[in-house]
Amino acid sequence: MGLFHIGLIINPLAGLGGPAGFKGSDGMAMQALALGVEAKSAQRTQTALEVLLPLRERLEFVTFPGPMGADLLTVMGFAHRVVGELAAETSSAADTHQAVALLQDAGVALILFAGGDGTARDICAAVREGQPVLGIPAGVKIQSGVYAISPRAAGELTARLVEGGLVRLSSGEVRDIDESALREGRVTARWYGELTVPQEGGYVQQVKQGGVESEELVLGDLADWLQDSWESDVRYVFGPGSTLHGLAQNLGLTTTLLGVDVIENGQLLASDVTEAQLFELVNGHPTRLLVTAIGGQGHIIGRGNQQISPRVLRAIGLEHLRVVATKRKLGTLEGRPLLVDSGDVQLDAAFPDVVRVWAGYKEELLYPVGL
Incomplete structure (x- = not known):
């Protein structure tokens, strides 16, 4: 069996707004960094990928440069190919859109992405119909039904797919709260679309x-x-x-x-x-x-x-x-x-x-x- 190709996109700014009390990170990440908040999305992605270390010889990742994936994969020793270029030192929605397009062109079986609801919106805006994706929860708001229940669960589900377990496809809703309204005390959620996500299937024995x-x-x-x-x-x-x-x-x-x-x-x-x-x-x-x-x-x-x-x-x-x-x-x-x-x-x-x-x-x- 050849190498199993997985796409990886990390939003390095995801989750920064929570510790700063901003109710989210959309448009507030730089302010959170100025307050000394440390980014956690790479750490949470590492937790997911640690599950895949025993399968390292069977995997090749396709990812975006620097903090959007390549840095972490290099540290963890995973084989990977880097595509695209960061538009600036910090990542943006445009970078995510470009990464999604290039990973799909590379024919990855699954796109793993780390972030929150804003990241899921960016993925949804660029992904082709039917492309399987799975979110590693790393944001402040996780309203969307496209994330695993934990980073480790995302890794375990991916490992099951690589090992030949039965993994069912389903549709997951992408929803996001209006952060500006939330900061004014109003909770308003909006539907942005659906993504194709894997869910755990059962092994059938005997x-x-x-x-x-x-x-x-x-x-x-x-x-x-x-x-x-x-x-x-x-x-x-x-x-x-x-x-x-x-x-x-x-x-x-x-x-x-x-x-x-x-x-x-x-x-x-x-x-x-x-x-x-x-x-x-x-x-x-x-x-x-x-x-x-x-x-x-x-x-x-x-x-x-x-x-x-x-x-x-x-x-x-x-x-x-x-x-x-x-x-x-x-x-x-x-x-x-x-x-x-x-x-x-x-x-x-x-x-x-x-x-x-x-x-x-x-x-x-x-x-x-x-x-």
Whole structure:
């Protein structure tokens, strides 16, 4: 398995306003520093990252210069790449916006950020839809539902993701109190948007013996979700395997068990296609690719679905790939990563560190990918 890439953004000014009695740090950080208040955001980030030290050989961070991440990672001995430049000696919202854009361009699996509600607002303003982020609480105000309950909890959840634990994706609200109103004695909170955040999922053990999860019920739930969310004039490629075959049956569609089928607007467009036919159908056309994992092995590309070739994958776009697998099936991997073997080394290396797994009705999990 290759290195797991994590983005890190530290707001070095977060939390300064609290000890100074300013009810927040927005616009007041310099005054707090002048009063002798010491910054704590790096220390709280260090508490989170200490949990990851045993996994240091498996990680590479991508971060911003100086106090926004690089300084701490150097001290802690984590491998890291530095992107971007600070606009000034102290950080600003513009720096955070730039950092978010560059970390996403670098393809990080998760963006860890340390700050408060103002930082969450800056992240929300710049992040792309669906990019997983997780806050390390370091601010005065923590109204937003995008932060772990403590710095250590942020580290533990990240470690679980790196180790192959089942980590569920959810939406967290970004809210912030109007600090100027608060200083006048009025409490006014405002909604600024939502971020995609990981939440703790459960490990599923002893999956070959038991009924902690009904495959049939899960496939029915997944079919309901897909039926509720079909995108018009978008082609859905169903890879082979009993999971996707069962999903199609729950949608009232007759697909091939071991073949590749194409569905559009809720109807079967093409059945049991060859690689050449599939490429013709997806090239230049909006497409979503659904594959499943081979139970116990974890291959999602390159085993039994060679119709989904490198040129097909490039035509569809890796960002449009979704794995469909129940938690029971993922449990058979016992924490091992999902595997890709397309036959194209460069393409395999371009796969993200984690992929989204559809595991139930509106239930998405993050799961690691290896080669």
